[in-house]
Amino acid sequence: MHEPEHELEVLREAGLFRNLRPLDGPTGVRLHREGRSLWNFASNDYLGLAEHPAIRAAFHEGLERWGHGAAASRLITGSLPSHSILEESLALAKGQGAALSFSSGFAAAVGIIPALVGKNDHVLLDKLAHASLIDGARLSGATLRVFPHNDLEKLARLLSGIRSKDPHGRILIVTESVFSMDGDLCPLAEILELKDHWGAHLFLDEAHGLGVLGPRGMGWAEELGVQDRVDFQMGTLGKSAGLAGAYLVCRPIWRDWLINRARSFIYSTAPPPALAHAATAALELIRSAEGAQLRQRLQDNIRRISPTSRTPILPRIIGENAAALATSAALEDAGFLVPAIRYPTVPRGTARLRISLSAAHPAEALEALAAAL
16 A cells, blocks of 8 residues: 555646645635735636625625524534525525525535435436536446436437336436536437436536526526426535535425435535525525626626637646646736646546636736736
8 A cells, every 4th residue: 555645746746736725815806825916717606796795795694693503414403494495495496396405516416316326226427527426426326327428329328228128217317507627518408308208317417507597597407498307406506606505406205305315414514504594695696687787797708708608617628737737827927817627627638727707807807818828
């Protein structure tokens, strides 16, 4: 067994070593790190709500009304009205019968997927799905099959092959609406047709779709008018909502099942009640006229950098780790925080810059970034 010093040296030589570099103050489109001021093109705060005064005020109000700590899991004493109000708001906004909140997107994925499927079931997973979805699928014990990214023909062959051997077994298709490292969209309408035809279930991660897509910001499924056809819609509150936490919307019967079977829900202290209160306010803002204005501003900003993109995630593929790190460092020297993304977050040989845009970015920052790129 190698000592950690050796393993870390291997990572350094491969250009895969990571370390924490704390900020000097709060995050925002402008931030300070190690005494330097940088334009922030690294965060997932797509609407600028992490700095929005109404969300801050709602957090303070939640502290006064519900307190800062739940003190136990929700099955013990930690389920407060603010949690229930948030879940009712999510279910209504997403056009489903019920919702359940979690402490983080990772906790949601690794709790929900193993609760939905087991060793006699099948999971069909997009190759570029987020690490949390991969880990949730592996933890489930179900037979896991990975299909090439957005490859409908391969997905159809997998579904047909499984159904020919197991006419009634549970099949869970797992994919994302907006893929977090490429910014592209899944072919959701076509996946739903396959899902319905072969009697499968669909687990859709809308983490990067919430706030960005749809007439009221509820994501790719809302934009296509198919929210009621998606069995399980997961999302996070730490991106466009500007806070932290995650949720699943589904039928009430599945919510009851998850309360009894999702280990990351059962065995975790409930999220801070003040956070749930602020998340409800963020959801309301996203769905409001102001939210629509922020989405339009975000789309305007996207077009300044990439006229063909629909989403604020703009990758610049470089290839080698060292080159990606050097390019990111050069941009930082020029006053921009643009992270280098490397394996295992992306496949080997596809190291990249991941540019994330926000409605809060001013025109001068976008113009300067375009020139620097």
